[in-house]
Amino acid sequence: MKPNILAKVQRRTNRYQKRAGMAARWLSYEMGQTQPWVYPHRMYIESTNVCNLRCVMCPTGRQEIVRKKGFMDFDLFTQIVDEMAPHVEATTLHIWGEPLLHPRLLDMIAYCRDHNLRCEISTNATLLDETRALGIINAGLDKIYLCLDGVTKETYEEVRRRASFETTHTNIRRFLELRNQHGRTRPQVNLQIIQMSKTQAEVGDFVQNWTIEGVDRINVKPFDSWAGQVDEISSLQTENHDGLLPRYPCPNLWYHVHIYWDGSLVMCDRDFNVAHPLGNVKDGVMKAWRGALMADLRRRHVNDDLAEVSPCNTCKEWAWWKPAPFHAQGNRPDNTSAIEISPSNGNGQDLGDHS
Numbered sequence: 001m002k003p004n005i006l007a008k009v010q011r012r013t014n015r016y017q018k019r020a021g022m023a024a025r026w027l028s029y030e031m032g033q034t035q036p037w038v039y040p041h042r043m044y045i046e047s048t049n050v051c052n053l054r055c056v057m058c059p060t061g062r063q064e065i066v067r068k069k070g071f072m073d074f075d076l077f078t079q080i081v082d083e084m085a086p087h088v089e090a091t092t093l094h095i096w097g098e099p100l101l102h103p104r105l106l107d108m109i110a111y112c113r114d115h116n117l118r119c120e121i122s123t124n125a126t127l128l129d130e131t132r133a134l135g136i137i138n139a140g141l142d143k144i145y146l147c148l149d150g151v152t153k154e155t156y157e158e159v160r161r162r163a164s165f166e167t168t169h170t171n172i173r174r175f176l177e178l179r180n181q182h183g184r185t186r187p188q189v190n191l192q193i194i195q196m197s198k199t200q201a202e203v204g205d206f207v208q209n210w211t212i213e214g215v216d217r218i219n220v221k222p223f224d225s226w227a228g229q230v231d232e233i234s235s236l237q238t239e240n241h242d243g244l245l246p247r248y249p250c251p252n253l254w255y256h257v258h259i260y261w262d263g264s265l266v267m268c269d270r271d272f273n274v275a276h277p278l279g280n281v282k283d284g285v286m287k288a289w290r291g292a293l294m295a296d297l298r299r300r301h302v303n304d305d306l307a308e309v310s311p312c313n314t315c316k317e318w319a320w321w322k323p324a325p326f327h328a329q330g331n332r333p334d335n336t337s338a339i340e341i342s343p344s345n346g347n348g349q350d351l352g353d354h355s
């Protein structure tokens, strides 16, 4: 068989294996398995926790993240991808921090592409000049979130402190042009606004203004209080999510794996300071993800014994999704807040984002 046919067969086999894994994962979750027999569905990799902005809704921007700053070592990154690419559906290359600051971001994207791992980034687009834009398009990124909170200069610069409204607009427009000029449909472009008190009045105009050629999706992202850990951030919320649902075990612990730049495994990005350490993936992602600390955390969720577990004990965002046998769409309470402009270019799955 020719090499490209072999590669196609391999890709298709991987896809079927991943789909079959959904039902097994759901079963594992429903059974409350503390050491799941399947792999997580999606991966979140923090390329860096350094950021150039000081956004008002972000723990990084507000200097609430006190753990060490740094950039993921490329060897650690390849080790993670080598282990997980055959099993997970996709990965982000961001959690906290601005991914465009990572000096080897393009190599990371290309490495994912070469290992058939869908990857995406969320960026504030302030550094997305022409060179970086072309680099990203050519490296094979699958999805990009361009985060632009506001329609007016006043709102945008009030929310995205240290950013320039004009520069970010120019970068985004140029990025759309370049993708078009190169005849590419990837990366899928998501224009994003976070719904909060400072942006609420501009959401309608935002959707209207960005319903243009080159934008595949407009993402009106629900406000994330980050488990209510920072009062100044919580005060930006537009709705009160108190008393949503009777608590059930957080699906994150069965469906997702979150890895910080230094290899720390965390329950999810809401544990932005690693308040509840869960080990390190340097000796293997699955070794840590199925390890004793994760098993104990899952057990606490199953038994609703979370009084001592920060930030799960103050979190309300866990209720944003509940998995089903063949479906694990997550990270938003209401799917109507994503407006598809070119659905054929979408892949129907959101990894969520917060940049």
Ligand code: SF4
Binding pocket: 227, 250, 251, 252, 253, 267, 268, 269, 270, 271, 311, 312, 313, 315, 316, 317, 318
């Ligand atoms: S309960 Fe909240 S903080 Fe805990 S893992 Fe789930 S989403 Fe994260």
